[in-house]
Amino acid sequence: MAELTTLKLSVVTPDRSILKETAVESLVLPGAMGQFNILPGHTNFITTLSHGVFGYRVNGEWSIAFLRGGFTQVCGGAVTVLAETVEMANELDLARAEAELQTLTAKLKSVKAGSDEYTVLAKGINEAGSRVRAARKKLH
Numbered sequence: 001m002a003e004l005t006t007l008k009l010s011v012v013t014p015d016r017s018i019l020k021e022t023a024v025e026s027l028v029l030p031g032a033m034g035q036f037n038i039l040p041g042h043t044n045f046i047t048t049l050s051h052g053v054f055g056y057r058v059n060g061e062w063s064i065a066f067l068r069g070g071f072t073q074v075c076g077g078a079v080t081v082l083a084e085t086v087e088m089a090n091e092l093d094l095a096r097a098e099a100e101l102q103t104l105t106a107k108l109k110s111v112k113a114g115s116d117e118y119t120v121l122a123k124g125i126n127e128a129g130s131r132v133r134a135a136r137k138k139l140h
Contacts, residue, residue: 004040004077009056011081018065018086019056027056027079029072030130038072038079046073049083052130053138064089066134068127092135101128 006025011018026039030052054067070083108121 006077007038007040007042007074008078009081010079011083011086013070013083013086015085018088021078022056022058024056024058024079025060027054029054029081030067038074040077042074044075046071049081051127053134054081054083054086062137064134064137066092066131087131087134089134089137092131094132094135097128097131097135101125101132104128 006023007027008021009024009027010020010022026037028035028037030050032048032050035052049067049070049072051066051068053064055062055064057063066085066087066089067081067083068085070081072082073080104121104125108118108125111118111121
């Protein structure tokens with residue numbers, strides 16, 4: 001049996017289809033326990049996705065995006081990503097993302113640790129930081 005050198009990647013959100021069976025060399029997705037890689041020959045599985053930086057490589061070049069939640073399935077060399085939202089790096093406004101991160105960080109300083117508002121703001125800061133990294137085209 002021939003060794004797989006690419007994966008067929010499809011990425012779909014409720015609003016649009018971003019990729020359809022595109023040959024990719026590898027991809028990085030945000031999981032509940034952090035980022036994980038998928039390479040050709042990966043075992044079949046299904047998992048949930050968190051928010052974070054998402055990237056895929058074609059011809060040695062990375063395309064980077066911000067992804068918010070969803071699921072992924074790897075089956076027989078095909079990867080399907082069903083995401084709540086995907087914003088490609090070139091669609092993101094870095095200045096706006098940085099301003100949002102600064103605003104949330106400033107608000108967090110005036111909120112009692114452990115409160116519901118603190119939890120919501122901390123999650124927002126984490127998400128805003130991921131959006132900034134995606135806008136800067138950084139996987140980590």
